[in-house]
Amino acid sequence: MTNDMTNETSPELRRRNVRTAWLLAAFSCFMLLSSVPFWKGLANMIAASGL
Amino acid sequence: MTAITLDHEHEHHGPPHGLRRWLFSTNHKDIGTMYLIFALIMLFMGGASAMLIRMELFMPGLQLLEPDLYNNLVTNHALLMIFGAVMPAAAGMANWMIPLMIGAPDMALPRMNNLSFWILPAAGTMLILSFVVPFFPGGGTQINTGWTLYPPLSIQVGMSMDFLIFAIHLLGISSVLASINIIVTIFNMRAPGMKLMQMPIFVWTWLVTAFLLILVVPVLAGGVTMLLFDRHFGTSFFNAAGGGDPVLFQHLFWFFGHPEVYILILPSFGILAAIVPTFSRKPLFGYNSLVGGMIAIMVIGMVVWAHHQYTIGMSLGAVSYFMIGTIIISIPVGLMVFNYMATMWKGSMTFETPMLFAVAILLMFSFGGLTGIMLAVVPADMQYHDSMFVVAHFHYVLLPGAVFGLFAGVFYWLPKWTGHMYNERLAKIFFWTNVISFNATFFPQHFIGLAGMPRRIVDYNVMFTEFNVISSLAAFVFGLSHLLLLYIIIDTIRRGKQAKDRVWEGAEGLEWELPSPPPYHSWTTAPVLAR
Numbered sequence: 001m002t003n004d005m006t007n008e009t010s011p012e013l014r015r016r017n018v019r020t021a022w023l024l025a026a027f028s029c030f031m032l033l034s035s036v037p038f039w040k041g042l043a044n045m046i047a048a049s050g051l
Numbered sequence: 052m053t054a055i056t057l058d059h060e061h062e063h064h065g066p067p068h069g070l071r072r073w074l075f076s077t078n079h080k081d082i083g084t085m086y087l088i089f090a091l092i093m094l095f096m097g098g099a100s101a102m103l104i105r106m107e108l109f110m111p112g113l114q115l116l117e118p119d120l121y122n123n124l125v126t127n128h129a130l131l132m133i134f135g136a137v138m139p140a141a142a143g144m145a146n147w148m149i150p151l152m153i154g155a156p157d158m159a160l161p162r163m164n165n166l167s168f169w170i171l172p173a174a175g176t177m178l179i180l181s182f183v184v185p186f187f188p189g190g191g192t193q194i195n196t197g198w199t200l201y202p203p204l205s206i207q208v209g210m211s212m213d214f215l216i217f218a219i220h221l222l223g224i225s226s227v228l229a230s231i232n233i234i235v236t237i238f239n240m241r242a243p244g245m246k247l248m249q250m251p252i253f254v255w256t257w258l259v260t261a262f263l264l265i266l267v268v269p270v271l272a273g274g275v276t277m278l279l280f281d282r283h284f285g286t287s288f289f290n291a292a293g294g295g296d297p298v299l300f301q302h303l304f305w306f307f308g309h310p311e312v313y314i315l316i317l318p319s320f321g322i323l324a325a326i327v328p329t330f331s332r333k334p335l336f337g338y339n340s341l342v343g344g345m346i347a348i349m350v351i352g353m354v355v356w357a358h359h360q361y362t363i364g365m366s367l368g369a370v371s372y373f374m375i376g377t378i379i380i381s382i383p384v385g386l387m388v389f390n391y392m393a394t395m396w397k398g399s400m401t402f403e404t405p406m407l408f409a410v411a412i413l414l415m416f417s418f419g420g421l422t423g424i425m426l427a428v429v430p431a432d433m434q435y436h437d438s439m440f441v442v443a444h445f446h447y448v449l450l451p452g453a454v455f456g457l458f459a460g461v462f463y464w465l466p467k468w469t470g471h472m473y474n475e476r477l478a479k480i481f482f483w484t485n486v487i488s489f490n491a492t493f494f495p496q497h498f499i500g501l502a503g504m505p506r507r508i509v510d511y512n513v514m515f516t517e518f519n520v521i522s523s524l525a526a527f528v529f530g531l532s533h534l535l536l537l538y539i540i541i542d543t544i545r546r547g548k549q550a551k552d553r554v555w556e557g558a559e560g561l562e563w564e565l566p567s568p569p570p571y572h573s574w575t576t577a578p579v580l581a582r
Contacts, residue, residue, distance in 0.1 A: 031269040035303065
């Protein structure tokens with residue numbers, strides 16, 4: 001089944017696609033946030049600010 | 052797979068008309084086309100900045116450009132070409148070809164596909180603004196850092212750097228979204244019965260590339276975010292005066308920057324894996340080893356980044372590790388090159404334009420790889436570092452390895468995309484002009500680099516004049532030759548002869564089972580693969 005622009009996929013496949021995409025997005029965010037130097041720098045910054 | 056049973060139940064209602072078709076498009080072919088058009092525009096903009104650089108270097112002394120503007124052009128050229136031209140062009144081909152090759156009706160997440168693309172023009176505008184802003188009153192200084200954006204200089208540059216940082220953020224978001232879409236499409240949308248180890252190598256190269264992108268782009272995003280904080284929020288991640296470490300940025304940048312080389316090259320190598328067997332009329336040699344080779348490239352490519360930083364004063368153990376790792380990576384890369392050569396061996400080869408590009412790529416990329424091994428050797432690199440030799444090296448790697456591969460792909464798939472054959476004679480003229488002028492531009496730069504001419508410096512010693520004149524003259528020919536490419540593409544679309552469904556005699560794969568051009572909705576019924 002299609003609409004004018006997109007080939008529709010089954011709801012089950014769509015759910016599976018979205019689940020896999022979220023998994024990959026979470027992995028990507030993990031790469032961003034786990035950049036160790038980022039946290040190291042952040043800790044230094046907080047220590048220097050006296051908070 | 053030896054034979055394919057097809058069920059041609061393509062639905063033939065056409066695309067929507069007007070702006071709506073492109074603005075709200077969720078069709079992989081339309082989005083692929085938009086990526087390719089965007090890349091072509093950026094190619095010409097990046098090329099224009101390269102022309103200005105070569106005009107300035109035509110003679111020693113200052114000709115046209117102030118030093119800061121010269122360095123801004125160097126920065127701009129690199130970013131436009133890498134993020135604006137090559138990556139979107141490769142993404143355009145992925146959008147067009149992956150669903151056709153794996154028998155999928157579209158990309159897995161079509162709306163996100165639309166978003167991935169439409170972030171790009173916004174990012175491109177920010178990127179161009181970063182170049183333009185300093186020309187206005189109060190616009191601050193030019194971005195004279197080069198594409199590497201090393202602090203402390205990048206902390207001191209004016210507001211144009213903020214535009215650039217946000218452009219990189221947007222480009223990164225676009226790349227990560229596109230990568231997620233590609234991975235999900237490959238994992239979940241393959242035709243029933245198509246196992247991972249039966250996918251075309253082009254699809255494999257994109258799977259590896261997409262994983263590389265989601266691994267390394269977030270790290271660059273983190274790096275430039277820290278840069279932004281250092282610039283505006285009083286942090287000292289990279290500011291030595293506040294206890295920060297400027298070298299930390301270099302590590303973050305090159306953790307992205309080195310795998311980026313493979314991100315640019317691998318899709319083109321995937322294109323070669325389609326072209327070489329077609330025009331050799333032989334099956335691809337060593338499918339399993341090619342897959343293994345590119346996975347090895349991904350893994351090793353992520354742990355050798357600091358060979359770009361030998362001169363920062365690392366310990367002997369560290370430089371030894373990075374040197375050995377870098378040299379080891381030549382094994383899987385060489386394996387891929389040898390596999391393509393073995394595919395050609397004793398084949399019934401013909402030399403249509405895509406194949407001409409393929410052969411030229413293998414020769415010139417191998418040459419670039421050899422100078423890469425020279426640069427990997429620490430004591431030698433101390434001599435070559437930041438010289439024109441490095442410029443020559445990476446242009447020999449990236450132009451044949453990435454750009455020429457994309458040109459080969461354009462000529463190979465243009466008849467499939469448009470339904471029209473391109474003019475072979477004009478394409479061959481483009482090939483020879485392009486390849487000869489490329490070599491005449493960059494080959495002399497090895498010598499002036501070895502003789503001591505530094506890169507990213509607007510002026511040079513008079514003893515380097517002759518080779519620079521040759522390099523500049525050839526660069527003008529090289530740049531202008533791309534107008535012929537543009538003409539060939541337009542000519543193909545408007546006047547090209549009708550192409551056959553299986554455009555090339557030796558071509559194999561699901562994409563060739565579809566009409567040329569493929570219907571707007573293809574593989575609405577999944578193809579049935581016969582073993």
